[in-house]
Amino acid sequence: MNVDSIQNGVVIDHITAGRAMRLYELLQLDKLDASVALIKNVSSKRMGKKDIIKVDAAIDIDLDLIGYVDPGATVNVIRSGEIVSKESIPMPETLTNVLVCKNPRCISSTEQELPQIFKLTDRENKIYRCLYCETKAEPER
């Protein structure tokens, strides 16, 4: 399968097979007025199978969101057809405005323009808790 190479844009590589569509949704790539390729189940020596997303536009990608949904995915930034940076995205220590606290008693449910901040409290079990009320985030599906 051929997908045109990118001149200026972003390639999200090493996505766990099956997770690309979820990332596509959360990164709101559907709202982007640019070519976006979502490639599923690509053969990978390291992973067996993987997904890839190619975005043909020099956009800012929310790395925390990628690290939360699929830690270990790599983000390659392409400029003039060359890879100018390549980064494996770890699970972020904090998430800002990625998750929404579901606790109706939390101050974030009423306070004007308060950022929704979650802290990683258990890396092994991928548990994030609201900074304000410590309610556990719903696990990412």
Next chain:
Amino acid sequence: MRSLIDITDLSKEEIAELVDTAQDMIAHPEKYAHACDGKILAALFFEPSTRTRLSFESAMQSLGGSVISVSSAASSSAAKGESVADTAKTVSCYSDIMAIRHPKEGAALVLAKNALVPVINAGDGGHCHPTQTLTDLLTIYREKGRFDDLTVGLCGDLKFGRTVHSLINALSRYSGIRFVLISPEELKLPSYVKKDAIKDRGIPYEQTEDLMEVLPKLDILYMTRVQRERFFNEEDYLRLKDSYVLTPEKLRVAKEDLCIMHPLPRVNEISVAVDDDPRACYFKQVRNGRYIRMALILKLLKEA
């Protein structure tokens, strides 16, 4: 700017220092009568409170300082929709230190992040109440002379009881602590508190619904009220509110040096007849609360 939002904001050494200062204040109150002359505490109570608000006011006045206060959300600009962040910036202009009680969990943290003066969390919904925990720790120290090697029974509402969660977090840092968790099934300690503060630290514990079975082994019995305001459903509250009632008859099997504690107010979970028992420490707790808050206010103002 140093604030106190959660009891774990304080190290064991700082807790020891606060306990020492509070004990000195109890022994020599005159030494501290002018320690905060000219300083103003803003007591922002957006949720009903008698004990905690009066305790803070009494503490500040005992240090020579003065108090300005909001005693309910309805009588404040919060009723007009003012944010906690704006309240912080405004009240910082009028005071040297703030204490806040608020029905929303995390409100004290938001206040602290926006205030220009130290903030003390005086209870944020069902989340944290660190000055109650400091009060409890001072009481334990004064009654037992130590924080180590104690069997601590926590009885009643362990699910919504924020004082219980904070006390477990605080005591789990000391060696030789054993917890006995006594509650009905519906009000059991949340699993994350049990995991983070007890299991992951290798602390021995047992869970039971039977107070009488475990009462003889306890050094401390921390009773709690089933709190109506934490329930969404009145039926659940009515069904569970009388789960445990401590009486002189039940206490016959307890140790002679048991320390009975309660964050108060009580409804009926400790019979009034227990008040005359020398093991009843809950009114001593109230007194200790004033002195530990004095020690805390003094520390935070010195560090500001």
